Amino acid sequence: MNHPVRNASFKPPTRLEDYLVGTAFPSGHLVEINAAWRSERPAIDSERCTNCLICWLLCPDGVIRKTGDGRLEIDYDYCKGCGICARECRFDVIRMEKEGL
Amino acid sequence: MSSGSKTFISGNEAIAAGVRLVRPHVIAAYPITPQTTVIERLAEMVADGTLSAEYLHVESEHSALSACIGGSAVGARTFTASSSQGLLYMVECMHYASGGRFPVVMMNANRSVALPWNIYGDQRDSLSLLDSGWIQVYAEDAQESLDLVIQAYAVAEHPDVLTPVMVNLDGFVLTHTYELVNVPDQVDVDDFLPPFQTTNKMDPDRPMSLGFTAGPQHNQAFKQLQHLAMLSAERVIRETEERFGQLFGRNYPGLVDAFLCEDAEYVIVTLGSVAGTVRPVVERLRAMGERVGLLRIRYMRPFPEHEIRAALAGVKSVGVLEKDISFGYEGTVFTNVNSALTRTGAKAPRLLNFIGGLGGKDISVTDIEALFARLQASDEGETVTFV
Amino acid sequence: MIEVRWHGRGGQGAFTAARLLGVAVVLFENRYALAFPSFGPERRGAPVLGFTRIDDHKVADRSLVTGCDVVAVLDDTLLDSSVLQGLRTGGLFLVNTSHATLPINPPDDIRTILIDATSLAMRYLGRPITNTAMLGALAASSDVLKIQSLIDAVRREMKGASAEKNVALAEAAYAAVRGQAT
Numbered sequence: 268m269n270h271p272v273r274n275a276s277f278k279p280p281t282r283l284e285d286y287l288v289g290t291a292f293p294s295g296h297l298v299e300i301n302a303a304w305r306s307e308r309p310a311i312d313s314e315r316c317t318n319c320l321i322c323w324l325l326c327p328d329g330v331i332r333k334t335g336d337g338r339l340e341i342d343y344d345y346c347k348g349c350g351i352c353a354r355e356c357r358f359d360v361i362r363m364e365k366e367g368l
Numbered sequence: 369m370s371s372g373s374k375t376f377i378s379g380n381e382a383i384a385a386g387v388r389l390v391r392p393h394v395i396a397a398y399p400i401t402p403q404t405t406v407i408e409r410l411a412e413m414v415a416d417g418t419l420s421a422e423y424l425h426v427e428s429e430h431s432a433l434s435a436c437i438g439g440s441a442v443g444a445r446t447f448t449a450s451s452s453q454g455l456l457y458m459v460e461c462m463h464y465a466s467g468g469r470f471p472v473v474m475m476n477a478n479r480s481v482a483l484p485w486n487i488y489g490d491q492r493d494s495l496s497l498l499d500s501g502w503i504q505v506y507a508e509d510a511q512e513s514l515d516l517v518i519q520a521y522a523v524a525e526h527p528d529v530l531t532p533v534m535v536n537l538d539g540f541v542l543t544h545t546y547e548l549v550n551v552p553d554q555v556d557v558d559d560f561l562p563p564f565q566t567t568n569k570m571d572p573d574r575p576m577s578l579g580f581t582a583g584p585q586h587n588q589a590f591k592q593l594q595h596l597a598m599l600s601a602e603r604v605i606r607e608t609e610e611r612f613g614q615l616f617g618r619n620y621p622g623l624v625d626a627f628l629c630e631d632a633e634y635v636i637v638t639l640g641s642v643a644g645t646v647r648p649v650v651e652r653l654r655a656m657g658e659r660v661g662l663l664r665i666r667y668m669r670p671f672p673e674h675e676i677r678a679a680l681a682g683v684k685s686v687g688v689l690e691k692d693i694s695f696g697y698e699g700t701v702f703t704n705v706n707s708a709l710t711r712t713g714a715k716a717p718r719l720l721n722f723i724g725g726l727g728g729k730d731i732s733v734t735d736i737e738a739l740f741a742r743l744q745a746s747d748e749g750e751t752v753t754f755v
Numbered sequence: 756m757i758e759v760r761w762h763g764r765g766g767q768g769a770f771t772a773a774r775l776l777g778v779a780v781v782l783f784e785n786r787y788a789l790a791f792p793s794f795g796p797e798r799r800g801a802p803v804l805g806f807t808r809i810d811d812h813k814v815a816d817r818s819l820v821t822g823c824d825v826v827a828v829l830d831d832t833l834l835d836s837s838v839l840q841g842l843r844t845g846g847l848f849l850v851n852t853s854h855a856t857l858p859i860n861p862p863d864d865i866r867t868i869l870i871d872a873t874s875l876a877m878r879y880l881g882r883p884i885t886n887t888a889m890l891g892a893l894a895a896s897s898d899v900l901k902i903q904s905l906i907d908a909v910r911r912e913m914k915g916a917s918a919e920k921n922v923a924l925a926e927a928a929y930a931a932v933r934g935q936a937t
Contacts, residue, residue: 289483290483290484290485301801303801303802303833304764304800304801304802305800305832306764306800306830306832347800348800366832374781374782375782376774376777376778376781376782376788376790402794487795487796488794488795509815538817540791540794541791541794541817542817544791544792544794545789545790545791545817546774546777546788546789546790546791547777547781547787547788547789547790547814548781548782548787548788548813641817642817643815644815644816644817645815645816645817645818647815647816648815648816728794730818730819731818732818732819732821733816733818
């Protein structure tokens with residue numbers, strides 16, 4: 268499945284000539300991360316995860332991704348730490364951990 | 369004269385405090401950032417009984433101003449507030465209000481106009497509406513904002529004026545910034561502003577037809593009367609400020625606010641709260657011996673052409689710094705100032721137009737210093753530049 | 756002029772801190788101030804800033820605050836290098852944290868004060884709202900405002916029991932920081 272990734276090499280326009288016409292820009296273009304919003308982060312215990320995909324389905328920001336080898340991973344660049352995944356997991360496989368220190 | 373109460377409130381809260389004091393009968397408004405807290409406060413006051421007004425919840429700004437016109441048409445004192453997209457949504461009603469000679473007072477939170485979408489302060493919204501027949505005034509701080517609400521009704525409702533008034537506050541930097549404001553006492557405002565009296569209203573005892581058609585033969589005469597009334601407003605504004613000063617102890621300088629222009633060689637002309645960033649630069653440059661000044665235009669309509677000519681007499685170079693642009697030509701404030709300085713045929717100073725602050729772009733003390741340096745430089749250069 | 760920058764997350768009261776500071780110095784110390792938040796849309800949890808500009812004459816300049824004399828951080832998960840940007844030499848860095856050390860290294864030419872304002876707030880308010888505690892800490896560690904002005908400001912802006920709890924909290928934070936100094 269395709270999902271947008273951060274364009275780390277993006278430089279905002281500085282010269283007038285570098286701006287696009289009108290207010291249109293190619294879609295799926297992410298230039299900042301919003302990890303600073305998070306005060307807790309989810310951690311999935313892959314050993315015990317049954318791959319039911321409820322968390323993948325319910326994540327409001329779509330940051331839980333299928334890796335392709337049967338596991339799920341979380342894009343911590345965009346996870347806002349809302350905790351819905353941990354709350355909805357029926358197998359108690361997701362733990363919310365304090366961010367940072 | 370009692371002394372009022374010292375408070376620490378935002379520009380929007382100051383507007384709401386002023387509106388409560390003038391005892392409006394009808395408030396009709398639709399929320400839009402950065403005006404929203406004005407009408408939230410007014411709604412709270414109506415709910416807790418400290419403001420006895422009809423608060424009409426309307427579905428759009430077009431309806432808000434229409435409701436105010438309806439209220440005014442039965443002799444009610446009315447208030448509305450808007451900004452940017454919302455202001456533009458009510459434009460046809462603005463012409464109804466001014467053409468119908470209904471003295472509605474509106475607070476406008478100056479905000480950029482889409483596209484691109486932007487919620488921050490610039491003055492493109494109100495400056496694009498100078499021809500709508502409304503008196504337009506621009507506040508520099510929250511105290512002036514509150515005082516202007518009170519003065520606006522006195523001016524608007526004056527029988528020689530009968531013209532709606534728009535009080536403009538810069539979005540966020542003035543609307544959402546907290547500062548010292550003295551809120552006058554109700555008894556003094558009641559003394560200053562009598563109840564609204566008019567014959568321009570529907571009245572079962574004196575039936576009138578309101579809002580009629582006027583064809584090619586007569587329409588122009590109505591427009592000319594509007595124009596003359598707006599010109600009369602200049603005198604009424606000065607008289608109102610004089611009375612205000614006597615009662616409240618705060619004196620306002622008329623249609624323009626000139627700071628150290630008397631012997632200035634280089635002057636920046638501007639509107640609104642950015643003048644507060646120009647002031648410390650003028651003071652610093654003056655302390656270094658440079659003859660610079662600031663001319664803050666308060667009223668854009670009626671336009672103070674005499675005061676501008678008087679303030680800028682003898683000045684070498686003038687920079688008009690404004691937060692709007694009339695695409696394809698120049699800034700609207702520049703057009704007005706340039707006209708005032710040249711229409712009598714007298715020799716005008718060199719005039720430059722600095723377009724800045726669009727979409728809320730910050731204008732710093734350093735930016736202002738650079739503008740004065742440009743005024744002092746002898747190069748020809750472009751008349752219109754973006755800061 | 757003194758410029759104070761407050762760092763918090765939406766819902767923690769960082770702007771209330773900036774505003775209460777203004778109330779204290781303007782209404783109870785006869786000085787002048789402007790207080791404003793970082794402008795724009797907000798949500799709970801997102802980083803926000805508050806600013807207070809204080810002077811002995813009217814503050815006219817509303818342009819962006821770039822340099823500051825005090826940086827106050829209400830949430831230590833916000834500590835990264837950008838938090839110290841613009842803090843002037845000799846400035847004050849006031850941080851709410853339960854940890855003894857910081858994940859960032861402030862330069863030697865600024866003063867750093869750490870206070871566990873969250874624990875104090877939980878004890879006095881039962882909620883982790885630390886703005887009055889941080890203001891008490893500011894009064895204890897600088898000349899920016901007096902503790903009595905802060906108490907008067909809290910009583911003016913808050914109601915009844917809540918006001919008194921916050922006064923007690925502010926005084927406790929003030930004492931805690933004063934205690935650190937000795």
